[in-house]
Amino acid sequence: MNFLAKMKGTTKSPPMVSASEIIFSWLGSFLGIASVAYINFHLVNDSDFVMLIGSFGASAVLIYGATKSPLAQPRNLIGGHVISALIGVAAFKLFNGQLYLASALAVATAVAVMHATKTLHPPGGATALIAVIGSENIHSLGFTYALIPAGAGAAIMLLVALVFNNIPGSRRYPEFWL
Amino acid sequence: MTNEHVEACVPLDISDGDVYEAMKEISGYLDITPADFKEVYLKAYQHALQRLTQSVRVAEVMTKQVATVGPNTPLRAVAELMSERGVSGVPVIDADRRVVGVVSDKDFLSHMGTGEAQTLMDLVAECLRGSGCVAKPIRQKYASDIMTSPAITISEDSSVLEAADLLVKKGINRIPVVDPEGKLVGIVARADVVRSAPPRGWT
Numbered sequence: 001m002n003f004l005a006k007m008k009g010t011t012k013s014p015p016m017v018s019a020s021e022i023i024f025s026w027l028g029s030f031l032g033i034a035s036v037a038y039i040n041f042h043l044v045n046d047s048d049f050v051m052l053i054g055s056f057g058a059s060a061v062l063i064y065g066a067t068k069s070p071l072a073q074p075r076n077l078i079g080g081h082v083i084s085a086l087i088g089v090a091a092f093k094l095f096n097g098q099l100y101l102a103s104a105l106a107v108a109t110a111v112a113v114m115h116a117t118k119t120l121h122p123p124g125g126a127t128a129l130i131a132v133i134g135s136e137n138i139h140s141l142g143f144t145y146a147l148i149p150a151g152a153g154a155a156i157m158l159l160v161a162l163v164f165n166n167i168p169g170s171r172r173y174p175e176f177w178l
Numbered sequence: 179m180t181n182e183h184v185e186a187c188v189p190l191d192i193s194d195g196d197v198y199e200a201m202k203e204i205s206g207y208l209d210i211t212p213a214d215f216k217e218v219y220l221k222a223y224q225h226a227l228q229r230l231t232q233s234v235r236v237a238e239v240m241t242k243q244v245a246t247v248g249p250n251t252p253l254r255a256v257a258e259l260m261s262e263r264g265v266s267g268v269p270v271i272d273a274d275r276r277v278v279g280v281v282s283d284k285d286f287l288s289h290m291g292t293g294e295a296q297t298l299m300d301l302v303a304e305c306l307r308g309s310g311c312v313a314k315p316i317r318q319k320y321a322s323d324i325m326t327s328p329a330i331t332i333s334e335d336s337s338v339l340e341a342a343d344l345l346v347k348k349g350i351n352r353i354p355v356v357d358p359e360g361k362l363v364g365i366v367a368r369a370d371v372v373r374s375a376p377p378r379g380w381t
Binding site for chain 2: 068069070071115120175176
């Protein structure tokens, strides 16, 4: 296929999910984010810790909205967030004088390492980026950022996914663990 | 009806491992698990089989050179024609080629002898009991006297699967094929349907 012909695409968009799937996706996302956000705003509010980061919104899309995707499996969810967080913090520490470079390196390296460890999880890219462009509070966490919020938050969302996604007859979760 | 027929064709048996190996041959990340892919494959296979079976029209498999008789054809001529053409049934058509009935060997059997024979052997037994010529009751009769009427017909645009379903449900061996005006254009027999089936192991 020549270069321009490739841009036309080759197939059609997959079918829409059922109404019940839409409702379950909403409900799961609500419960998952509510759990993490409650801890963030009510339990760790007075400490230096945060529990809620933007990339969890993206994780919710996968683990409550596309439960069968390999990208949404526990290995990817936990591994993707923790590995990407470590890479993001490292990038910030090494290149905090040149934030454009630190940002790009953090995300690009996170994608590559997630691939290499079979933990590809798209929100991980955001987790890595947040380590660089996040608040002072985030920066002050250092590598702890990989444990809390990244690892702990993902673990809480995983717990909600394990319970919630196995209640409807039409759903099961996970497809695999490791 | 369709699923029963279609599922009789066993799809190529693939394992999760086969899918895993195939996924390794495709460069780039595939956002689907081997198990889900296998499920999609098996379902897609059934859809393809159904589409292909249903896309074969009756017109493509029917016999076009049909031996026919008229309502007033003497039964002797009907029998001779069936014998000559080696068929077990013929459509009875009127002057406009509209199908008014079908005469089959079963119709002959049930009108011969004492009129109670269902099979050839019933008739042979009756004959051997010595009750005279078993053909006597129909000797002076015509096609319209013994034909099954009204005839079950099928349009030339129907699918072979529909023809197969009709053959089984009505317990008949052939169906006259008619055009939109109801005029005879061919005949589809059980053998025609069997020949049109995709070969086993087809992929």
